[in-house]
Amino acid sequence: MSYQLIETSTLPDPLEIDFEPLNSRYRPMVICSTWLFFLMFMLVMSLTRWQPFIDIHPELIAVYPLGLGIAFLVAILISLYLYIAIPCKQYCLTDTDLHFACGVIFRKIYSQPILRIQHVELKRGPLERTFKLASLQVFSAGGAMHTFEIPGLSLDDAQKIRQFILDHKGVQSDG
16 A cells, blocks of 8 residues: 655645635624623612512622622623624635634634535524524534534525535535
8 A cells, every 4th residue: 555645835724715704793693692691680680689579688789789880891891802703703615625713812723524514504593583694503423513603694695505515515526
């Protein structure tokens, strides 16, 4: 059996993949969901603080304004992080592979050959439906969990990518 040596200098650079950004509606959707969560949390704190049924310890009442302030500050910090992090999430579909890149500080690039994709799902929650977005979950053979998920795609793009993968996952490349 003979082996052909491949020089690493002749391999394509994975950092030169022409990635596409996620849909522009994805960032407002995620930030909106973050604020909805924190507003609900602060509402529960306030209802608990001002409810007349149970006597609350005076020390808990004293830290209520501090708790609201901390929750508000955390919501602002998470929103700022998301504002920076979401543009770092990108994807690329080629004739042979599907790539997804993410990470602000630690950059990750997930790549899955289309031939190895076992199954692909479109996922849409209530907020995604409101913003006309979808997530694409990619499953490879051998795992119960999805290999990776591409969030923030327009519904049309997600359906096109899904159909492309389904149409080409059994097609052997001649390259």
